[in-house]
Amino acid sequence: MKKWVQEHHFLIRKIHSLLGVVPMGVFLMEHLITNSFGKFGPEVYNEKIEWIQGLPYLLAMEIGIIFLPILFHALFGVVFLWAWKDNSLQYSYSRNWRYTFQRVTGVIALFFIGYHVWKFRIETALTGIPVNFDLVAGAFQNPLVFYFYFLGMVSIVYHFTNGVWSFLVHWGITVGPRAQQISTYVCAALGLGLLYIGLDALWAFV
Amino acid sequence: MKTVRFKIKRQQSLDTAPYWEEFEVPYRPGMNVITALYDIAKNPKTADGKATSAVAWDANCLEEVCGACTMIVNGKVRQSCSALVDALQQPICLEPMTKFPVVRDLRVNRKRMFDALKRVKAWIPIDGTYDLGEGPKLSPQDQHIGYALSKCMTCGCCLEVCPQYHDRSPFVGAAALSQVRLFNLHPTGKMQEEERLETIMGEGGIEDCGNAQNCVRVCPKDIPLTTSIADLNRKTTAYALKKFFRS
Ligand code: SF4
Numbered sequence: 460m461k462k463w464v465q466e467h468h469f470l471i472r473k474i475h476s477l478l479g480v481v482p483m484g485v486f487l488m489e490h491l492i493t494n495s496f497g498k499f500g501p502e503v504y505n506e507k508i509e510w511i512q513g514l515p516y517l518l519a520m521e522i523g524i525i526f527l528p529i530l531f532h533a534l535f536g537v538v539f540l541w542a543w544k545d546n547s548l549q550y551s552y553s554r555n556w557r558y559t560f561q562r563v564t565g566v567i568a569l570f571f572i573g574y575h576v577w578k579f580r581i582e583t584a585l586t587g588i589p590v591n592f593d594l595v596a597g598a599f600q601n602p603l604v605f606y607f608y609f610l611g612m613v614s615i616v617y618h619f620t621n622g623v624w625s626f627l628v629h630w631g632i633t634v635g636p637r638a639q640q641i642s643t644y645v646c647a648a649l650g651l652g653l654l655y656i657g658l659d660a661l662w663a664f665v
Numbered sequence: 666m667k668t669v670r671f672k673i674k675r676q677q678s679l680d681t682a683p684y685w686e687e688f689e690v691p692y693r694p695g696m697n698v699i700t701a702l703y704d705i706a707k708n709p710k711t712a713d714g715k716a717t718s719a720v721a722w723d724a725n726c727l728e729e730v731c732g733a734c735t736m737i738v739n740g741k742v743r744q745s746c747s748a749l750v751d752a753l754q755q756p757i758c759l760e761p762m763t764k765f766p767v768v769r770d771l772r773v774n775r776k777r778m779f780d781a782l783k784r785v786k787a788w789i790p791i792d793g794t795y796d797l798g799e800g801p802k803l804s805p806q807d808q809h810i811g812y813a814l815s816k817c818m819t820c821g822c823c824l825e826v827c828p829q830y831h832d833r834s835p836f837v838g839a840a841a842l843s844q845v846r847l848f849n850l851h852p853t854g855k856m857q858e859e860e861r862l863e864t865i866m867g868e869g870g871i872e873d874c875g876n877a878q879n880c881v882r883v884c885p886k887d888i889p890l891t892t893s894i895a896d897l898n899r900k901t902t903a904y905a906l907k908k909f910f911r912s
Contacts, residue, residue: 465835465868469905472872542834542873548742550826550879558828558877625876628891632900635892 464538475535476629477530479622486525487619488578491656497663501592508590540566562622564614571611596664605665612657620650667692669701669714673720675770683767687712687756688720692817698745698757699724699734702771722771729885732820736761736771742825744885745771760826764832778819781841785864789854801852814847814893816886823880823890835869839880842871843893849900862897862904871897 464471496507514520540562547559580597583590599605624646627633633642668689676683689712690704702722709719710797722745727745737760738748748755765773790887823839824830832840846859848854865871871894880890880896 468868468870468872469866469901473902473905523895542829543875544828544831544833546826546828547880550877550882552882554876554878555828558875602676605909628876628895631895631897631902634895634899636889639895 461619464535468506471535472539472629475539476626478532479619480599482625483528483532484619484623487615488653491660494657494660495663497592497595497660499577504592511589512632529572533572536565537569557621557624560617561625563620564618567610567614568618571614575611592664599661599664605661608632608661609625609658612661616650616653616657620646620653623649669696669750671705672756673705673770674758675720676761678769679766684686684715686720689825692750693909694751696750696755698736698738698759699727700888701750701757709715710908720771721769723773724803730818732818735822735825737763739759742883744820746793747885754761762821762854763831764825764827765821771781775819775821778821778824778840781837782844784821784837785841785845785861786857787841787844787848789848789851790857791853803852807850808812811850814843814850814888817888818886822883822885824880826883828877828879829873829875834873836873839864839874839884839890839894841889842874842897843888846893846896858900859904862901865897866901866905871901879891902910 465502495512496504511517543562546560547555579590582588583594588594599608613635624633624639624642627638627642633639669692671688671690673682673686673688675686688705688710690701693700702724706719709717711717719839722736724746726733727746729744732744734745735742736745737743737758738745739753739758740907742762745759759771760769761771762773765777767774768774783807791800814861815884817840820839821840827836827838830836842865845865849858849861874890874894881888885891
């Protein structure tokens, strides 16, 4: 496995980085917006969920655009962790901390997404429990679940927006220090915006 | 008499355990870590008067251009010849670099860096069976970039601080990558451009960079290492696409 990964290193890393933005990042933004319908009350929210559940080719899209990319990104993300020997405490430059947080939030996101998909997609499909506003609101009655969602939201938004910054470097788009500095600001603004949208929607269910 | 106190991490060889010893040397105005190490070598006694072996270290140019005396001074990697005692907090703590095997005390073996330079072919081949004549001219813009990159002294500071560079990882590191940029920039070196790009697209190459960007913060020669890496990201991506669509 290790040898195979090293032989196809370039391709795997590039696909890993691309998938993080498209489709995963795009899906994340879509998902956060859909969540926000919760702000308009259970009826509107349930209507939107039903609309999504009624989409043609839903399962194929879920597998092709969501499950497989996440699986690939997560699997190789974990494999790449072997090269991580942290030194942020000794050399505490802000970029070094962001490098560290990228890895920590990635691992948190992995557990969070695993739980989230199991709870609201697989378990409900197996038991036939309908996915709707009440199901989410019911789950959030448990403060542990709610804070786990809070942590998951912060981690995923950070991982995505800092990932966009890295993507731009990794693909040779932002090359010089000035371009990378400006992209830091743009990505931070995107992150704060998404965080607001994400957390605001969380509170709509409590 | 005014003295300077040192705390030095010692190790007899790679496979013996490290230990700490403290030293006290007479103060002289303007002294640096290397001059203090000379004083210790002259009279190898610990601070409490016990006789000990002389501390081993490497040094050469004494003007921060050779990189040989690189070590960790008060927790930060740097050249010890330009580490002025007046500017350091005491006891001055000296440790060998952690990313290379220790030879003895503060002396390490940077072979991995030179192997990396060999791997990426950080030179311009001009040998042949006949006189190749003069090469093409280098534009002033490229000279400017190339000059900055050519100042690398293979000191290893950039690798010491890199969280992706250690014995578990085959990464060649920022210094060698930046040399790829230098030699691909040169009109004669360009003839091996694709070969060098292929090498850094393989194991331990550019994809092992994690963008922590510590390298550029500590490089004593102010080499724009992260710009070099991002530039090579662009070059390797373009090369990979070209190769794919033409295959
Ligand atoms: S790039 Fe800078 S820090 Fe790295 S080896 Fe060269 S001179 Fe030292």
